[in-house]
Amino acid sequence: MSNPFKAVLDIRRHELPLALLMFGYFFLVITSFWILKPIKKALFIQYYDAAGLTLQSWHMTASQAELVAKVLNMIVAIFAVIIFTWLSRHFRRQQLTYCFSAFFLAGFAVYAGAIAAPGAVTVWTFYLFGDLYSTLMVATFFVFLNDSVTAAEAKRLYGLIGLGGVAGGVFGTSAVRLWIDSMASSDWLWVCLAVAIVIMLIAMTAGRLINSRREAAADLPSIEQGKHGNPAVEGAALVMRSRYLLAIAGVVGLYEIVSTLLDFQFTATVSHFLDGAAIGRQFSLVFAVTNWVSMIVQLFLTSFVMTRFGLTTALMVLPVAMLAGSTGFLLFPVLWVGSSLNTLDNGFSYSINQSSKETLYVPTTVDEKYKAKAFIDMFVQRFAKALAVGVSLAVTTIFVDFDSIRYLSLLTAVLVVLWLWSVRYAGRRFDELAAK
Numbered sequence: 001m002s003n004p005f006k007a008v009l010d011i012r013r014h015e016l017p018l019a020l021l022m023f024g025y026f027f028l029v030i031t032s033f034w035i036l037k038p039i040k041k042a043l044f045i046q047y048y049d050a051a052g053l054t055l056q057s058w059h060m061t062a063s064q065a066e067l068v069a070k071v072l073n074m075i076v077a078i079f080a081v082i083i084f085t086w087l088s089r090h091f092r093r094q095q096l097t098y099c100f101s102a103f104f105l106a107g108f109a110v111y112a113g114a115i116a117a118p119g120a121v122t123v124w125t126f127y128l129f130g131d132l133y134s135t136l137m138v139a140t141f142f143v144f145l146n147d148s149v150t151a152a153e154a155k156r157l158y159g160l161i162g163l164g165g166v167a168g169g170v171f172g173t174s175a176v177r178l179w180i181d182s183m184a185s186s187d188w189l190w191v192c193l194a195v196a197i198v199i200m201l202i203a204m205t206a207g208r209l210i211n212s213r214r215e216a217a218a219d220l221p222s223i224e225q226g227k228h229g230n231p232a233v234e235g236a237a238l239v240m241r242s243r244y245l246l247a248i249a250g251v252v253g254l255y256e257i258v259s260t261l262l263d264f265q266f267t268a269t270v271s272h273f274l275d276g277a278a279i280g281r282q283f284s285l286v287f288a289v290t291n292w293v294s295m296i297v298q299l300f301l302t303s304f305v306m307t308r309f310g311l312t313t314a315l316m317v318l319p320v321a322m323l324a325g326s327t328g329f330l331l332f333p334v335l336w337v338g339s340s341l342n343t344l345d346n347g348f349s350y351s352i353n354q355s356s357k358e359t360l361y362v363p364t365t366v367d368e369k370y371k372a373k374a375f376i377d378m379f380v381q382r383f384a385k386a387l388a389v390g391v392s393l394a395v396t397t398i399f400v401d402f403d404s405i406r407y408l409s410l411l412t413a414v415l416v417v418l419w420l421w422s423v424r425y426a427g428r429r430f431d432e433l434a435a436k
Contacts, residue, residue, distance in 0.1 A: 012156070019157045021206040022145055023164035028199050029141055030165040032192045033134045034172025039185050040130035043115060044069065047123045069124065070389055073131045077382040080135055081374050085234050088370035093144045094207030100136050101200045108193040112186040137199075139377045144203065146361045146369050148210045151434035154359045155311070159303025162355035166298045169350065170291045235375030238368055244429045245368065248360050249376045250422035251315070253384035258322060258415050259349070260388030261408050262341040265329060269338025272402040286339045293347035302352045306359070312427025314356035316420060318348040323416045330409035333402075360426055363433035 087099055107129055114122045149157060176188070239245040270282050305314045325344040328337050361369050 015153060015157060018148070018206060018209055019160050021202055021209065022141075022157075022161045025144075025199060025202045025206065026141055026161060026164035027168040027171070028195050028202070029137045030168030031172040031175075032137075032195050034169055035176055035188050035192055036130040036133055038173075038176055039115075039188055040127045043118060043185065044123050044127045047118065047120070069127050071386045072124075072128060073135075074379070074382040074386045076128050076132055077135060077378040080132060081235060081378045084136065084139065084374040084378065085371045088143075088374070092366075092370075093147060093210065094203040096140050097144060097203035098200060100140050101196050101203075104133055104137070105193055105196050108189045108196065112189040112193070115185050115189070135378050135382075139374055142358050142361070142377075143370050143373060144206075146358060146373075147366065148206075149362060151359070151362045151430075154362045155306045156303060158355040158359055159298065159306065162302060162351060162358075163295070163298045165354070166291075166294045166350055170295065173287070173291070235371040235373075236379075238372040239375055242368070242372070244426065244433070245364075245372050245376070247422045247426035247429065248357075249380045251357060251360075251419065251426060252376055253380050254415055254419040254422065255318070255349070255353075256381055256384035257388045257391070258319075258412055258419065259345050260385065260391065261412050261415075262322060262326060262345050265326075265405055265408060266338055266341045268402060268405050269329075269333065269335060269341075273335040273338075282335075282339065286342050290343045290346045293343055294351045297348060298351035298355070302355050305352060306356055310427065311356055311359055311430050312424060314352055315360075315423040315427055318345075318353040319416045319419045319423065321348050323413060326409040326412040326416075330406050333406040360430055363430065363436070 087096060091099060111122070111126050111129065115126060118126070145161065146154075239249055266286075270286075274282055301317075302314070305317065321344045322341075325337075325341050329341060361373055364372070
């Protein structure tokens with residue numbers, strides 16, 4: 001009998017071991033991320049909740065202070081790009097995973113003791129450390145993956161592998177919500193430390209499998225030898241010389257800005273229509289629905305769309321969905337339309353969009369996979385987020401009443417048009433490169 005799941009997960013028998021290993025790798029990275037995120041956020045907000053933060057003559061609330069921390073993340077990302085680029089000259093695949101996992105193992109051990117009685121230094125550095133984890137470990141995972149498969153394999157495998165990340169998000173948030181009252185924050189860091197060790201073991205096994213399958217990787221190009229540029233700008237130089245990489249940077253950056261605008265509309269809607277405990281219940285319900293939507297899309301649509309309709313179509317799903325939701329909010333700014341903005345964003349972003357976006361890097365050179373991708377995923381993404389933070393602060397000043405917030409959808413529409421243009425070029429160029 002034919003495989004009934006072939007339409008959604010068309011994986012060859014010899015590809016399954018690697019797919020399952022990378023599924024587990026991604027699952028554990030995202031699980032740790034969702035363990036760290038609420039801990040670092042709660043620690044930061046609780047520290048400044050009572051008295052706030054005063055910089056010079058500017059007194060900020062805890063939430064405003066967090067926006068400053070998000071801007072600092074961009075500065076940390078610059079150093080992350082430099083270190084990642086330098087290490088990628090010497091290490092690949094599982095070796096790069098060992099390097100960064102060892103760093104975070106040490107960090108988990110240090111902060112497990114420090115956050116028990118945190119001061120200002122601990123609060124700020126742990127917030128940046130938690131964000132750095134997602135920046136480095138997700139980038140390390142995907143350069144490992146993109147450097148291990150062909151374009152055809154990526155279309156078949158990334159649906160299942162990406163499901164690992166989605167499932168990790170569901171598991172991580174559920175675990176924290178279930179045991180948050182019974183486990184101290186330091187205990188969660190020891191859990192993350194154990195998870196990091198397992199990630200290293202999975203990476204070691206996957207690396208051996210790849211070397212065995214490809215005869216010690218003899219058929220794959222090595223990282224370019226000879227002269228190297230300044231690691232601070234080497235990735236940026238690769239991006240600036242390639243219209244294809246510039247298009248990918250456009251896809252990443254424009255998404256970050258649009259996503260921030262939609263999240264502001266979503267938060268403002270819930271805050272406007274609900275009060276007290278009802279706000280928390282609405283957030284909880286929306287996030288739960290979003291996670292399930294992401295799971296369903298990743299399982300049943302991602303591989304199907306990528307293999308049957310191509311990468312361009314897969315990349316268009318998220319911007320079209322966000323444009324539809326934003327238009328709906330412009331016309332009907334009510335509670336559930338505003339709440340749907342979060343689901344349309346994260347439900348498709350963490351599933352089909354992430355898998356298809358990462359596939360764009362598969363036919364690039366090894367240098368571009370490691371160095372240009374690091375610049376895009378670390379600096380461009382963080383810069384766009386910092387820019388969006390500035391827009392959010394301006395919005396809170398300009399749009400003082402709820403009725404006017406709907407008109408942010410007009411700006412969203414303009415940005416989505418630019419986003420779709422970048423998608424069309426990147427998708428067409430991918431097909432050309434993959435054909436070679």
